[in-house]
Amino acid sequence: MASVLRHSSRLGIRATCLALPRSRNAYATAAPYFNNEPSQPSVMTSIPGPVSKKAIEELDSVFDTRSLNVICDYEKSVGNYLADMDGNLCIALNSNPYSQIASIPVGYNNPHLIATMSSKEAVNTLVNRPALGNFPPGYWASLLKTGILAVAPKGLDQVFTAMAGSDAIETSYKAAFIYRRRIERGEGVSFTPQEIESVMKNQTPGSPELAIMSFKKAFHGRLFGSLSTTRSKPVHKLDIPSFNWPHASFPQLKYPLEENIQANKMEEERCLAEVEDVINSWYCPIAAVVVEPIQSEGGDNHASPAFFQGLRELTQREGILFIVDEVQTGVGATGKFWAHEHWNLKSPPDMVTFSKKAQTAGYYFGNPMLRPNLPYRQFNTWMGDPARAILFRAIIQEIVRHDLVKNTAETGDYLYRELEKLSSKFPERIQNLRGKNRGTFIAFDTPERDAFLKKMKTFGINIGGSGETAVRLRPMLVFQKHHG
């Protein structure tokens, strides 16, 4: 953050307030994870520079480049630093879109990952890609147990593997619907002829009127079921048909938290009451409530453990499944491996989804009843990618070896404290600082946000926004104090 803030002192308008007076070395307390990282960003051209511009033009003739941020040279990227085609090296302080939209946890060209994916096992799995539901490899159980399941959230010992975040979410919704109808129908009761006939016409009762509830500003993906629960931005949803599924308000907390305890408590109670009200008044039964531990795409909106405990209790009481979407928050970024570990729930969520930093995707569950009563109800050709599961195992090994969750907690605490000091000094510039004790999952609001972000990029500091006015930090797990 120091270098971020130091560079910001060279900015014209608002960012000047972020300059830190201390020298960079004062923060270099831990040994670096990457000895071959540069000591600082280096930007020699405008971004995009001439080589990049030419490459973008070539790409655009066949592939939409309007969302393109940087055209990259991944061979020259290292650790926290991303290289572009003009030889500029930027530090990936933010992971949306930097660090590949929060999906690179342990650094570019991590040597352990390179060794793993060069191994005979990985190559074999890539070229002989198993259809996991029909033809799992002999090592699949062991790969799951030493990889994906070794980090399963407490109380959840089963996994359904998928390809990407949206698939993970949609298959968890399917599991919720199948479970709901199983309970309603009664164990061992077969489908009726009416159900079998009507479902082929997409009609009730075979294709039932059931819903998933989500929250305002939520982001859960972009396919048809997941998009029906996404509420972050209209541009994601416009013109796409959606299910008539409901949402409730997510708490809008006031900051600093310590000074708004009572107001925030009331706000969370109001939101819980709204959830209960929607459950009881919606035109059809609600099979599950889905929630992000921290709403990310929607603007880094936090709620207290009490709110989530209340949600868990409420859903349990109402017989509704509770799905925690950890696609963004999972795998260490909040200073715990799973963000929902911060809540100390009495009973675990029914399902927890993962993707991004896991480099593979899916959902965890614990209740054996969440396995459908028949095979092929929850099934597809590949059912995930075991090569990516091998990569996730290597990522876990790196996280353990370097104690990266602890590093992230500590680096996050440091960044938070520094920003807190700045916020007291320049309260109009750094507003609503949030993410205390949530690792590096830190954000604040600032006026003229977009101008600030643009300027920072010219110094090789990739920092990004979320929601309307937030600046959010999302460094990799290998981001250290000396990168600040």
Add this chain to the structure above:
Amino acid sequence: MASVLRHSSRLGIRATCLALPRSRNAYATAAPYFNNEPSQPSVMTSIPGPVSKKAIEELDSVFDTRSLNVICDYEKSVGNYLADMDGNLCIALNSNPYSQIASIPVGYNNPHLIATMSSKEAVNTLVNRPALGNFPPGYWASLLKTGILAVAPKGLDQVFTAMAGSDAIETSYKAAFIYRRRIERGEGVSFTPQEIESVMKNQTPGSPELAIMSFKKAFHGRLFGSLSTTRSKPVHKLDIPSFNWPHASFPQLKYPLEENIQANKMEEERCLAEVEDVINSWYCPIAAVVVEPIQSEGGDNHASPAFFQGLRELTQREGILFIVDEVQTGVGATGKFWAHEHWNLKSPPDMVTFSKKAQTAGYYFGNPMLRPNLPYRQFNTWMGDPARAILFRAIIQEIVRHDLVKNTAETGDYLYRELEKLSSKFPERIQNLRGKNRGTFIAFDTPERDAFLKKMKTFGINIGGSGETAVRLRPMLVFQKHHG
């Protein structure tokens, strides 16, 4: 087929009729692609054998194994032969579920694929996985042009990359809806405040009432949008909410085709009239019609080029997009690279989806208007997997090097002719033989189908069914006459 049929002579019931009297060597005309393939299947234990049983039990504690067919030893698999954990070697004549559900085109442990995925380029792409929409690698344009786009169907020079078949289909539907509203709204016209407000509640007009039309017995995937167009089996759909989208009848042709020309013509005209009728009477506009060139999961149902030409003309006349789902049929299996090339369309489909044998997924399109008017409307974190795109390029290279599309056409013709002879000899055993001039995409109906399939497995011949009564062949592209 010879060995299939030779083995079948040892079967009890129905399969005896399939025995061929000629010696195996009579068919070994072409040089084998894999010199290290065994000369025949070898089955030493029951399937699953003792080692496999133990492995399945271990796996089942954490992962649903009820759809498991074989637990595999991919290191020992080679070419067309799949090894299990007990050392049995089965020949993969059928690809659903064999050949990993039609998704392994050029043989297990193909040396060129091993070399490709061991390369520095592939490993770099695996460990530094780019978020392609924001951070494409510099080589992305060239990788697309020399890989995925080098085999683009005629008239379609753009690609949207995705992860798996369902994603490919769902994103093509999204493109169709966005396009439809763009045309309705008029070029350059912005979203209205009402649209922006209503879409966040999943309501019209922002979230419009629009539909995709599919066909009876179609299979297009299992996520919420794709599943709403899937109509193959109730078990795929039961208990899952769906969109109120329509379907029309797919032709049910009579065989042999030569003897039923007039009846089949009338049947196809009836189906086209039904499509037109649904378009004109459905409660909401239809944005696209989606169709498989050969309905695969639904029972290997074929229609003539005239039917598809009629569909193309009809959709064009009605201003409806025409999506050809080549997830199963694409990449050579029908004796052309894309099955729809058999139709000689005057103008290309609007979109063609691919996955499976491509080892990556997505959809091709040609019309620049199918790029949404704004970025981030069709977007996700990874937007496909460039490592898998590298693999697809290597697969294409293998297909070209060995002229495998031609091989598949020739092997298919041979298999078809032999089955035709058997069908004349045993008309009650081999009924409705289909797939003439469609490469190895061959199927027939047989009574007591399931008993037949089960018995064949005990001889190491993996052959499978589709629909209610069909036996279908789906060998890899490297399946040769001498494997028969």
